[in-house]
Amino acid sequence: MKRVTEASFARWAAFLLLLTVGCSSEYAADEYAVGMAEAPGMFQDSVDAELADATEEGAAGSETVPSPDAALETDRQLIYVADVRLVVNDFAAVEGKNGISQLIEKYGGHTADLTIDRDQGEARSGQWKARIPVKNYRIFLDELRELGVPEHFRETTEDVTAQYVDLDARIRNKQRLEERILTLLDRSAGKINELIEVERELGRVRGEIEQMQSMFRSLQSRIKMTTVTINAREERGYEPPQAPSFGSRIGKAWTNSLYGIGEGIKNLIVGLVGFIPWLIVIVPAFLLARFAWRRRRED
Numbered sequence: 001m002k003r004v005t006e007a008s009f010a011r012w013a014a015f016l017l018l019l020t021v022g023c024s025s026e027y028a029a030d031e032y033a034v035g036m037a038e039a040p041g042m043f044q045d046s047v048d049a050e051l052a053d054a055t056e057e058g059a060a061g062s063e064t065v066p067s068p069d070a071a072l073e074t075d076r077q078l079i080y081v082a083d084v085r086l087v088v089n090d091f092a093a094v095e096g097k098n099g100i101s102q103l104i105e106k107y108g109g110h111t112a113d114l115t116i117d118r119d120q121g122e123a124r125s126g127q128w129k130a131r132i133p134v135k136n137y138r139i140f141l142d143e144l145r146e147l148g149v150p151e152h153f154r155e156t157t158e159d160v161t162a163q164y165v166d167l168d169a170r171i172r173n174k175q176r177l178e179e180r181i182l183t184l185l186d187r188s189a190g191k192i193n194e195l196i197e198v199e200r201e202l203g204r205v206r207g208e209i210e211q212m213q214s215m216f217r218s219l220q221s222r223i224k225m226t227t228v229t230i231n232a233r234e235e236r237g238y239e240p241p242q243a244p245s246f247g248s249r250i251g252k253a254w255t256n257s258l259y260g261i262g263e264g265i266k267n268l269i270v271g272l273v274g275f276i277p278w279l280i281v282i283v284p285a286f287l288l289a290r291f292a293w294r295r296r297r298e299d
Contacts, residue, residue, distance in 0.1 A: 082141070
């Protein structure tokens with residue numbers, strides 16, 4: 001009885017196994033048939049999904065701002081701007097062959113703007129806007145001061161390290177996005193409208209890269225080349241002003257008082273001269289009115 005039971009159990013087990021395998025094969029065949037039926041739309045979904053992932057990753061990377069610690073680890077990126085006013089004894093000397101323009105070229109710079117004013121006779125003046133390599137900036141200023149008396153000097157320094165690092169990181173992120181889109185474009189073999197969509201996205205990313213690279217080159221130029229504005233005016237025998245002493249203050253007060261008295265007398269004379277035409281009109285009119293009044297009184 002025991003053997004019959006074991007044989008029956010084995011037959012039932014074999015039957016169930018065959019049934020399960022058959023159902024699985026039928027289900028797999030159905031899945032394959034469904035997949036083949038939906039095959040034309042699968043490429044578009046794949047392209048859209050990968051393109052969306054690449055765009056989102058690039059956008060997320062472009063929004064990433066480096067931490068302050070990362071910026072501090074790099075060399076400081078500084079922009080220098082200087083303004084110098086010189087008083088020279090002979091303007092022809094700074095305008096000539098050994099003047100300011102030649103000094104700018106000597107230290108590897110160039111003149112971006114030049115204005116010469118000759119309408120003031122001997123008191124001529126000029127303005128140079130120069131771009132000097134930052135490595136020669138200090139020595140250029142030292143030699144520039146020897147051409148005249150520095151009447152005014154101002155220097156501003158702008159730290160653009162964070163902006164420099166951030167812009168560089170954004171460019172790199174966009175370039176990685178461009179590489180992913182190019183890879184996706186090489187793999188694709190779908191419809192024309194799908195290829196056009198990928199190429200449109202590629203064009204947009206490349207446009208953003210070119211714009212950011214242009215900004216980055218401009219920033220690098222401002223960092224490497226210092227802008228120096230030089231104003232020179234001619235004044236012979238010029239001596240820089242000094243702090244006034246007690247005696248000079250008394251002398252200046254006395255001089256100012258004499259000057260005020262002299263100006264007051266001049267103004268009085270000018271006023272009297274200006275009043276003379278009125279006297280010419282008023283005196284005859286007054287005499288005529290008085291004569292008429294007397295005649296009436298006598299009558």
